[in-house]
Amino acid sequence: MIASRGVGSERNRYHVIITIVVAALALIGGLTAHWVLRRRLEETETPSLTIRDFVLPLQTLTVFVLAFVLVTASTSNGKADEAARKEAGVVDHIFEVADYAPASQRQRLQADVVCYARAVRAYEWPAMADGRGAQQPSTWTTDFRAALKQMGTEASAFNMLVSADKERSEARQTRIAESTPAIPSAVYWLTLAALAFLVVALALCLPRKNVLLVTSGLIVLTALLTTVLLVIRDVERPFSGAIQISPTALNGVAEDITDDYTAAYGKGRLPCTDKGVKKNA
Template sequence: MVVTIVVAALALVLGVAGHWLLRGRLEATETPALTVRDFVLPLQTLTVFVLAFVLVTASTSNGKADEAARNEAGTVDHMYEVADYAPATQRRRLQGDVVCYARAVRAREWPAMAHGHGTSEPSVWTTDFRAALKRMGTDTPAFGMLVAADKERSQARQTRIAESTPAIPNAVYWLMLAALTFLVITLGLCLPRQNTALVTAGLVVLTALLTTVLLVIRDIERPFSGAIRVAPTAISSVAEDITQDYTAAYKASRLPCDNDGLRSSV
């Protein structure tokens, strides 16, 4: 970073100093001087390039968050089904933990991710799930499948939580806003003196479009908040399905948690 700043500053100093030293020779050869218009094209290119690059980065983060959420939901459903092969003494506990985990993710962790972090409620059920696995023993046929599924679920959850934080640092966002502001001001200074209505309207439209892109970037870089957000559709669907399966399998047996995934007192 320091080298880049130093090189850029030296280039600026050398350019300005060279201009003053060679000013007489440049005027003698009638070398054209720079005007405001000469800065418009490179500034436009730079602004559009930065906006496009950041938009791609934010979209990629949003896509990863959505993929992780879907993978996690699929893995949770798979864990519940594999637990059917566990011994009867551990089966209900394992499947109850899976149902409560899905509920806790849907009701407790999803709202927290709008603020860029997870919660501890789902971890209560993953801890209990692993405790049940230890009691089940490694010689049980379903042990390896359950361990592998739990590892895949954990990785998907970590990715989901990691992607809940903004993909674009605040410094980059303010840099884009500053570039947009400077571009609009520069274009405004270059408006023609005559027939300005049409050109001014074009500038208004361009400003609106670039501002919209900036707002879209700001929105999608936070996958779990804003207008364009990843909804808990997949995990909610899985939670409902495995709850019905649990109720059908164990009838009067109650889940160890409430509808929000919090441990029940009963």
């Protein structure tokens, strides 16, 4: 778990550093070019296109790309959060419906649900920082289905449990799928390149008068655009970074159903550890 978080954190830190360095170099390079070439820019008398003629299209392109990737990242993040909350609700529902299962399978079914929630929380959540799932929760879903087969289709709760388990599986798959970046790396680097070119172009257009004031404005604009790009990079990875989806809903459900299970069958009767690992028989 710690290793998974470490790898995800290292990757995020790498992209943050690269983004800041590229934006800073673009700003410094643009300002340097302005001071070096300003006399030539002022002395030119050609009526052909100048750098200023490219600023507006470049601004439009940069804003358009930023808006596109921001909407894409936000949509993916929202789907991941919705799937996580839905899964938590379905897990709670399955535990309650299992109360209507025959006595011979009831405890086993409810134990599988509790252990599944624990395994997702302890292993799959950290694994999603790297855009992948974990095997530990599948141990309990497999055992849950085996218990359903033993229960038989004649049981009154069978159809409800099968339907609820299907919803849980779909929510889990959506959650895992949305943990991967929604925006291809090529699009992100293209956006960063557009930002860098825009900053350089604006720096080349700085006037000779009120240079300090306008330069300060350019620095602020660069900082804002860089921040937006970093936020996009963070949001498109819902389960890692500074803005991440935490297992709050699942934690609450896991604690509630654990208490209910303990009240019904006694303390220490679960077949798994606090992390959802199967105990040795």
